[in-house]
Amino acid sequence: MNKFDFNQIGGFPLSTNILDGMQTAYSLFNALGEIAGNFAIISGCNINGSTVSDGVVYINGEVLAFKGGLLGSNVIISEDPENRVFESGESKTVLRKRFATFGSSVTNYPWADFKRVFPTVQIQSFKDNFEARIAALENRPSPIPVGMIAIWNKPATTAIPTGWQECTDLRGRVPVGWDPNDNLDFGIVGKADGAKTHKLLVSEMPSHSHTERGPGNVGGHPGGSAGYDRPNGEQTNNTSTVGGNQAHNNLQPYRVIRFIEFIG
Structure with missing residues (x-):
């Protein structure tokens, strides 16, 4: 920032150039608004019901006073010119008081875009607390135990998250809960069994019989048929x-997914 040395003897040459340099110097304060970011509420602008208090905002590289009032949907930048009478007798504008307020103009800024600045005095405590929480997370055991299996509902072309791998021994299979009281089927973790299709055996068919109607007489009696006669009188x-x-088909209704296992 430029520095002016006014405290001198001999009659300081206060001119319009000097005054312009002063304005250039303090305009550098606008750059500080970039720390907060565009459309930042630097101070004030508190909402109370349907009104908003005065404050300070930052818009497009300029720190501006905000004149509050009834809450509106748009913010505009306005100017109040102040005139002074020169030695020549002419009245000219010497000051333009720029400020932001609610209203409507050619250029409008939605009030919803304005956000309040995080106080810089709290940055250090926020940083310390954040770093402490990160350190605690990094130093404690993983909340996800190694070996945990999860459902991964993404296409096969999607990369599996870091720390996980596909559980390949579950390809084409469904998991079933371990049951220590059922050693025949579910008592051993990791046992694989079952089939997609099944062909019934005779022993698996329900017990049943077939009713057959044949000739009324057998064994040479009238009405008998030689094709069914047997010496012992039986008919087959x-x-x-x-x-x-x-x-x-031995499949229940299903949907294909991938199983992934946490490896740490």
């Missing part, structure tokens, strides 16, 4: 064969 008939002798 063969029914026609049906069925495709194929395995049936």
